[in-house]
Amino acid sequence: MPKTNLKGKTIEELQDFLTSLGEPPYRAKQIFRWIYKGVTDFDKMTDIPKSLAARLKEISYIDKIKVYKKVESRKDDTIKYLFLLQDNEIIESVKMEHRYGISVCVSSQVGCPMGCAFCASTIGGFRRNLTSGEMVDQVLAIQEDIGKRVSHVVVMGSGEPLLNYEELIKFLKILNSPLAFNISYRRITVSTCGIVPEIKRLADEKLPITLSVSLHAPDDNLRDRLVPVNRRYPILELLDACKYYIIKTKRRITFEYTLISGVNDSKECAVKLARLLKGMLCHVNLIPLNPIDERDFSRSKPENIRLFEEIIKNYGISVTVRQEMGADIEAACGQLRRSFLDGVKK
């Protein structure tokens, strides 16, 4: 029988596992705490009997991802990590420091199947979903590396998290558990490119997390080109699902809009976007593009970004321009992993 990995199991799953071994439920709480303190050796769990530690070693293990490479920004405190998984796949995560705390951007898949036109994560295609344990481990490994607690988590790295739904929900529950990371749901953001049925499913979970939707275009023609999933779930369907999410969770939605010079940054685009979102409980986050070598897109001029922001604001919609972090260390999502994979091929 293959051994069971205990990292990434929710407290309820761990209770079931220990009950099946004839152990009382409180043992699950003890082991759960140790796992999310970063302990991987059962012998170091000082409050469980030696006989149980020996039994657990026979049938289970606690996985741990390895830091493969770390790149630190010289401009701010951003650190990009490449992590090596058990099957030799590589994923990317980012640590950022803010006034309000430390946030970590985690990946939810190895590569990404979604094909967004300006994104480095999707270029090598999709490899596989991450397990909840591998998502948790990105946060744990970064905490260990920097010696500080992470206060905010954004699931905005490589991958479409809503295509890895069950593992994502387990991950969110572990982050939120007072016995593990104790991170409030309000400090967790999940980003999607717009998988309509899964947005509704997430709304029904009623977790007060922030949903961030990658919009990037104000009409279907343009969005079909930039975010191909739009051909399946066009903008009006997507906005209906967002409204459902707002009603169910009472949370404001963030719309991400990457500004690409001459593509989606005109005055007309700004007006269309503002008309589309007016009256919704939402925030617009304008992102100056981080260009990647493989695509012919360039960043909007600062004056166009300012004008775009002004127009949205004039419609009474909350809007900010994303502050750049780690711009000197392959800032685009998936870019560091991409250059690593290119290096391996060469």
Ligand code: SF4
């Ligand atoms: S932007 Fe997000 S969903 Fe789109 S290809 Fe990149 S990682 Fe995937």
